[in-house]
Amino acid sequence: MVDGRAVLSEKPAIDRSFDIKDAKQLAAQEFHRVLRPINGVAVLGLSDADVIHRGPLPGAGEWTHFYANPANTVCSNDIYVQGAMLVQWFGPPGPRDLIDRHHRTVAPLSKNGRLFVPGNDRVYCVDAYNGTMLWELEAPGSKRVAAFRDSSYMAVSDDLLYLSANDACMAIDVRTGEVKHKMRLPTSSSDPVAEQPHEWAYTATVDDLVFGSAVKSGGLRRVQSREVAGTISYWDFVPLVGSDYLVTFDRHSGSQRWRYDASEGLIVNATMTIADGTVYFVQSTNAETLKAERGQAKLNDLVGKGAQLVALDMKTGDVRWKKAIELKVQHNLFALAADGLLVVAGSRNTGQDRKSDKVLYDIHVFTCESGKPVWNTTQNQGTGIGGDHGEQDHHPVVVNRTLYAEPFAYDLRTGKRDTSFAWNHGHRRGCGNFSASATTFFFRNATACMFDIAGNKIEAVSAVSSPGCYINLIPAGGLLLAPEASSGCSCNFAVQTSQAFLPDKSGTTGAAPTKVEQQGR
Numbered sequence: 001m002v003d004g005r006a007v008l009s010e011k012p013a014i015d016r017s018f019d020i021k022d023a024k025q026l027a028a029q030e031f032h033r034v035l036r037p038i039n040g041v042a043v044l045g046l047s048d049a050d051v052i053h054r055g056p057l058p059g060a061g062e063w064t065h066f067y068a069n070p071a072n073t074v075c076s077n078d079i080y081v082q083g084a085m086l087v088q089w090f091g092p093p094g095p096r097d098l099i100d101r102h103h104r105t106v107a108p109l110s111k112n113g114r115l116f117v118p119g120n121d122r123v124y125c126v127d128a129y130n131g132t133m134l135w136e137l138e139a140p141g142s143k144r145v146a147a148f149r150d151s152s153y154m155a156v157s158d159d160l161l162y163l164s165a166n167d168a169c170m171a172i173d174v175r176t177g178e179v180k181h182k183m184r185l186p187t188s189s190s191d192p193v194a195e196q197p198h199e200w201a202y203t204a205t206v207d208d209l210v211f212g213s214a215v216k217s218g219g220l221r222r223v224q225s226r227e228v229a230g231t232i233s234y235w236d237f238v239p240l241v242g243s244d245y246l247v248t249f250d251r252h253s254g255s256q257r258w259r260y261d262a263s264e265g266l267i268v269n270a271t272m273t274i275a276d277g278t279v280y281f282v283q284s285t286n287a288e289t290l291k292a293e294r295g296q297a298k299l300n301d302l303v304g305k306g307a308q309l310v311a312l313d314m315k316t317g318d319v320r321w322k323k324a325i326e327l328k329v330q331h332n333l334f335a336l337a338a339d340g341l342l343v344v345a346g347s348r349n350t351g352q353d354r355k356s357d358k359v360l361y362d363i364h365v366f367t368c369e370s371g372k373p374v375w376n377t378t379q380n381q382g383t384g385i386g387g388d389h390g391e392q393d394h395h396p397v398v399v400n401r402t403l404y405a406e407p408f409a410y411d412l413r414t415g416k417r418d419t420s421f422a423w424n425h426g427h428r429r430g431c432g433n434f435s436a437s438a439t440t441f442f443f444r445n446a447t448a449c450m451f452d453i454a455g456n457k458i459e460a461v462s463a464v465s466s467p468g469c470y471i472n473l474i475p476a477g478g479l480l481l482a483p484e485a486s487s488g489c490s491c492n493f494a495v496q497t498s499q500a501f502l503p504d505k506s507g508t509t510g511a512a513p514t515k516v517e518q519q520g521r
Contacts, residue, residue, distance in 0.1 A: 242266030258317030
C-alpha cells in the first residue's frame with residue numbers, strides 16, 4: 001500500500017505458450033462444437049471476424065407435413081438419428097392444452113431448428129435444440145381428431161407455418177408467431193354443391209404454392225369425447241372424410257391460383273399426394289358421395305362403387321391423366337409417391353368371423369408419369385379383424401427405395417419381398433404408425449422404441465414415457481423429437497413431458513433393450 005493506493009508488486013504468471021490468436025482459434029472450434037445448429041451464434045470480439053455462426057447439419061432431415069413431406073413417404077431421410085439415444089432436453093408443452101392421445105391428432109412438424117406442436121385449438125413453437133418455448137398461438141377451429149381418416153391442418157416452409165382453421169388458412173411467421181395474412185376458401189362456383197358452406201381441410205405447401213381442399217361444414221372431426229374415441233378413432237368401417245374441391249394460392253400474396261372441382265365424386269382426403277410437380281389423389285366416381293352428409297362416406301361407397309386415380313399439374317391445375325382403379329378396401333386408404341412411382345394402399349377383412357378372419361392390406365403401385373400399373377400384392381397381417389389398436393390404419397413408409405408396409409418390406413420398383421426384414425408378425429403393443437429416418441424406424445411399443453433397419457434390432461428409446469397413438473416421434477434436425485402426446489393416457493408411464501433425444505456417439509443408452517410385443521395394449 002503506497003499513499004493509500006494498491007499497487008501490484010509483480011505481474012501475475014501467464015502461460016505464454018500461445019498468443020491470443022491461438023486462443024481465439026481454439027475457442028472458435030469449441031464454440032462451434034457446442035453451438036446449436038442453424039441459428040447458433042457466438043461473439044468472441046468486436047469485429048465481424050470474431051462472430052461465429054453455425055449452419056445446419058448436412059444430411060439432417062425435416063418433417064414439414066403430416067407424413068414428413070407432401071409426397072407422404074413418412075421418412076425424413078435424417079442420417080444422424082439412429083443408434084443409442086440420450087436425453088437432450090425435456091419440458092413444455094405439457095399435457096394440459098394438448099389433444100387426448102386416443103383421438104389421434106395430426107403429427108408435429110419440424111424445420112430449421114423449430115418444432116411445431118399441435119394443441120387443443122392452438123399451436124406451440126419450440127426451439128428443437130434446447131426446448132425453449134418460442135411462441136404460442138391460439139387457433140380456434142383448427143384441431144383435428146382421427147386425422148389419418150382425413151388430412152392435416154398444418155404445413156411449414158422456411159419462413160411461414162400454414163395452419164388452417166374453419167374456412168381459412170393462416171400464414172404465420174415461424175420466428176414470431178405473427179399471422180401475416182389469411183387465405184379463404186372461394187365461395188363462387190357454377191356447381192351448387194360447391195356453393196355450400198365449407199371448411200378448409202387438406203393443407204400443404206410446395207415451392208410458392210399453398211394447397212387446400214374444401215369439406216362441407218361439419219365434416220372435419222374436432223370433438224374430443226369418449227364416444228368419439230370409442231367409435232371413430234379406431235375400429236372397422238369408419239367413414240373417411242372427402243373434399244368437394246381443391247384450391248391453390250400464392251403462398252406469399254395469398255392470391256388464388258387455380259381450383260379443381262370434384263364433379264364425379266368426393267376426393268379422398270387421406271390420399272392427397274404431391275410430388276415432382278404433380279398433385280395425385282383417389283377420387284370417387286360415385287356421384288352420390290357428393291351428397292354425403294358432412295362430406296363423410298365409407299370406403300364401400302367412396303371407392304367400392306367406382307374410383308379413379310387423378311393427376312393434376314401442380315402449377316396450373318390441369319388434368320394430366322385420370323385412370324380407373326379397382327379397390328376392395330374397407331377401412332382406410334393411403335397414397336404416397338417416391339422414385340417416380342405412386343403407391344396406393346388400404347386395408348380390408350377376409351371375412352366377418354372375429355375368431356378366424358384376418359386383416360389384409362392391398363398394395364397397388366403405378367407410374368407417376370401415366371398411372372400405368374407396375375405391381376400389386378395383398379398381404380395378410382396375421383391379426384384378427386375388428387382390432388381396436390390401429391391394426392387397420394398402418395400408413396406405408398418408403399426408405400431408400402424400399403416400401404415398408406408393416407410387417408413386410410418390398411422392393412419399391414419390382415414388388416419383390418425383402419425376406420431379410422425381420423419384423424415380427426402379429427401386432428405390437430401400440431396403435432401408432434412408424435416414422436422413419438434414413439436408417440431407423442420410430443414407433444410406440446408400450447414406450448417409445450426404435451428399430452434399426454439394417455441390423456433388424458429393436459431398442460427402447462425411453463422406459464418412462466409413452467408417445468402418442470399415431471405419429472409424434474419425429475426424426476429431424478439430427479434429433480429425435482417427441483413432444484408430449486400422452487394426454488389422457490391411463491397406462492403405467494407416468495412422465496408426461498415433451499422431450500428431445502440426441503444420438504449418443506458413445507454407443508450407450510439408458511433405456512433397456514426390448515422386443516416387439518405381439519400381445520397386450
